[in-house]
Amino acid sequence: MNPLSSLQLRMALRNLRRNPRRSLITVTTIGFGLFCLIVFQALKVGLHREMVEGSVRLESGTVQIHAAGYEPNLAALRPLADPAPAEELLRQARAPYSRRIKAPAMLLAGAHSSTVLLSGVDPTTEPQVTLIAEKLVAGRFPTAGDEILLGAALAGSLGVEEGGEVTLMAQGLFGRPVTRRFTVGGLYRTSLAAFDRTHVYLPLGTAQEFLQAEELVTELAVRTEPAAASALAGELRARLDEGRFQVRDWRQMSPDLVQLIELNDATLQVLILIVFAIVALGIVNTMTMIIYERFRELGILSAIGMRPGGVVALICAESLCLGLVAALCGSLFGVAACLWLGSHGIDLTRFTSANQYFAAGHVIRAHLLPGDLLAANLLTLATAILGGLYPAWKASRLDPARAIRYS
Numbered sequence: 001m002n003p004l005s006s007l008q009l010r011m012a013l014r015n016l017r018r019n020p021r022r023s024l025i026t027v028t029t030i031g032f033g034l035f036c037l038i039v040f041q042a043l044k045v046g047l048h049r050e051m052v053e054g055s056v057r058l059e060s061g062t063v064q065i066h067a068a069g070y071e072p073n074l075a076a077l078r079p080l081a082d083p084a085p086a087e088e089l090l091r092q093a094r095a096p097y098s099r100r101i102k103a104p105a106m107l108l109a110g111a112h113s114s115t116v117l118l119s120g121v122d123p124t125t126e127p128q129v130t131l132i133a134e135k136l137v138a139g140r141f142p143t144a145g146d147e148i149l150l151g152a153a154l155a156g157s158l159g160v161e162e163g164g165e166v167t168l169m170a171q172g173l174f175g176r177p178v179t180r181r182f183t184v185g186g187l188y189r190t191s192l193a194a195f196d197r198t199h200v201y202l203p204l205g206t207a208q209e210f211l212q213a214e215e216l217v218t219e220l221a222v223r224t225e226p227a228a229a230s231a232l233a234g235e236l237r238a239r240l241d242e243g244r245f246q247v248r249d250w251r252q253m254s255p256d257l258v259q260l261i262e263l264n265d266a267t268l269q270v271l272i273l274i275v276f277a278i279v280a281l282g283i284v285n286t287m288t289m290i291i292y293e294r295f296r297e298l299g300i301l302s303a304i305g306m307r308p309g310g311v312v313a314l315i316c317a318e319s320l321c322l323g324l325v326a327a328l329c330g331s332l333f334g335v336a337a338c339l340w341l342g343s344h345g346i347d348l349t350r351f352t353s354a355n356q357y358f359a360a361g362h363v364i365r366a367h368l369l370p371g372d373l374l375a376a377n378l379l380t381l382a383t384a385i386l387g388g389l390y391p392a393w394k395a396s397r398l399d400p401a402r403a404i405r406y407s
Helices: 006-018 020-060 084-092 152-158 204-210 226-239 255-293 295-303 308-344 370-396 400-405
Strands: 063-067 097-109 112-121 136-139 147-151 165-171 177-188 199-203 219-222 245-249
Touching (some): 020 255, 020 308, 020 370, 084 219, 084 226, 097 152, 097 204, 112 152, 112 204, 147 152, 147 165, 199 204, 226 245, 255 308, 255 370, 308 370
Parallel strands (some): 112 199, 147 177
Antiparallel strands (some): 063 245, 097 165, 147 199, 165 177
16 A cells, blocks of 8 residues: 555545544644744844844945955044945946045034044935935035034034034044034934944045045945845955955944844744644644544554555654644734734834844834745644654554454
């Protein structure tokens, strides 16, 4: 007899209909496990996307190009000697980028002062890379002249408003201190107050003039899809002189974020293992009860010629049928829940309002990938089959004579 003949499949379906209540409970258990797996996986993907988006859109971009040997904590300017080759490659790749010059500085207003990071940015390209221009609460994004953009939290701590004046002190290109007064042309507010208190913006030309670094830039910040950043960074490294250029993608710039994502993945895997261990135990319990109730029937089948392999196939077919029905129901409810969560999301403002990885927003939306849905269903079916193997093996070892006499 073939391991999974059509006759055995019909017998399996008929046997499951004998006790519809028990079969329904088992299907519900398996389906709920699949539902949880689909929703948790989709929310995890959405969570990671929001974290990466918040990180790269806040300030860094997905890829950064600096001069070789550049480190973020250097006090002295380290400009790119000739950014033209890198810019040409970025134009060929059609990757939006922004030219910047950055330097640590001191901001003074009356009796108040604060250390800040000064960023001179191109007002026409910076909005394509970061979200600062979208977060204005007063004034405008600086385009030219002696206007400076401050975070609202910083302006509040310094006691200045839009139109007020502040003094900026920094170290110029040649190591000499430079000082200049600027008018507060605009205020911005992200969801991360700590960032707002430490980052100020000038038009690129104004910052270059202020730092005595005309026509020089220290950084090219690139915006791509996060998934494509590693490939772009690798291509740039291969085609640029490593003795002159340093190329990093967001994973290298934010190793803490990468580790946090890996931790979330590991945590979800443990949760999945626990859920499906419970599902497997439920299947083992159900199939074991079915076998004890059908000792005589299985004994008769063995007596009339069904081999042990056929008994195993019959019991596994019943487990598979339970898994298929559960997979269908769990997938339908799981996909429906993901569609709703993808549209409405879950507002986590209360838990993420001070988190640097959620600067772009605090609403987590489910994002279900086809590969994740397929993997979840395969895992469910595998669990259903494996959960039925032990009871099937026990059934295949029944002595026909003893089983027929069992009552």
